Amino acid sequence: MSAVERPRPATTPPPGAEVPVRHPDAPAPGVSLGAHYDECFGCGAGQPHGLQLEARAGEGVAVTAEFTVKPAHQGAPGLAHGGVLATALDETLGSLNWLMHVITVTGRLETDFVRPVPVGTTLHLDARATARVGRKVYCTGTGRIGGPDGPVAVRADALFIEVKVDHFIENGREEEIRAAMADPDQTRRARAFEVNP
Numbered sequence: 001m002s003a004v005e006r007p008r009p010a011t012t013p014p015p016g017a018e019v020p021v022r023h024p025d026a027p028a029p030g031v032s033l034g035a036h037y038d039e040c041f042g043c044g045a046g047q048p049h050g051l052q053l054e055a056r057a058g059e060g061v062a063v064t065a066e067f068t069v070k071p072a073h074q075g076a077p078g079l080a081h082g083g084v085l086a087t088a089l090d091e092t093l094g095s096l097n098w099l100m101h102v103i104t105v106t107g108r109l110e111t112d113f114v115r116p117v118p119v120g121t122t123l124h125l126d127a128r129a130t131a132r133v134g135r136k137v138y139c140t141g142t143g144r145i146g147g148p149d150g151p152v153a154v155r156a157d158a159l160f161i162e163v164k165v166d167h168f169i170e171n172g173r174e175e176e177i178r179a180a181m182a183d184p185d186q187t188r189r190a191r192a193f194e195v196n197p
């Protein structure tokens with residue numbers, strides 16, 4: 001099959017896709033984004049074994065983040081589990097929502113594991129949105145070890161799909177949805193994504 005006939009990978013934007021736009025009210029570069037949900041396994045402080053990943057706004061539609069691998073994140077002895085590293089990328093890519101003021105969920109996440117990541121390592125992550133087509137946001141990210149300019153240990157290309165807050169209200173377990181809706185701070189955070197003039 002020639003390159004022309006081969007189907008385009010789902011994470012590769014089609015020609016003519018829109019360039020993602022930074023929302024005018026997006027947090028300034030360097031500002032910490034905080035957790036979108038306190039119980040989130042990726043970023044919430046309420047999950048002791050979670051990643052507790054901390055993301056900051058970057059320039060344009062980009063973010064940076066750090067995550068330190070804990071003993072609870074092992075796959076092989078002394079090494080991070082690949083699924084945990086994919087979660088770190090997923091969470092960092094998901095944080096791009098704050099920059100565009102949209103709510104998106106992961107549709108597809110393609111991850112390359114390039115180097116093993118030992119327990120105790122701080123993974124320096126970055127992500128940027130590369131294209132938008134309708135509800136689809138194309139994005140890419142890397143995780144480096146030894147510093148923000150260190151070698152790449154993991155990388156991912158992803159396709160996120162825009163949803164409304166109802167996506168969570170209709171699909172989440174009632175107990176947690178009720179608690180989230182009763183929490184004014186949570187409602188404020190969800191609104192910050194949805195207001196998109």
Ligand SMILES: CCCCC/C=C\C/C=C\C/C=C\C/C=C\CCCC(=O)SCCNC(=O)CCNC(=O)[C@H](O)C(C)(C)COP(=O)(O)OP(=O)(O)OC[C@H]1O[C@@H](n2cnc3c(N)ncnc32)[C@H](O)[C@@H]1OP(=O)(O)O
Nearest residue numbers: 010036090091094104105106107108161168180181187190
């Ligand atoms: C007040 C209470 C509220 C509390 C809420 C709290 C906070 C909310 C705020 C923010 C939270 C949001 C994000 C958090 C950030 C980071 C966390 C990490 C991110 C995640 O971890 S998030 C969890 C994992 N994620 C899922 O749980 C998704 C499960 N899934 C679905 O819910 C559906 O599947 C959905 C909605 C994705 C699509 O469903 P749908 O019916 O709406 O739309 P449809 O299928 O028509 O797709 C439309 C176009 O996307 C293309 N498309 C879709 N899926 C594709 C795929 N997989 N590959 C290639 N293309 C795909 C189609 O081909 C079509 O393309 P086209 O338009 O070109 O035809």
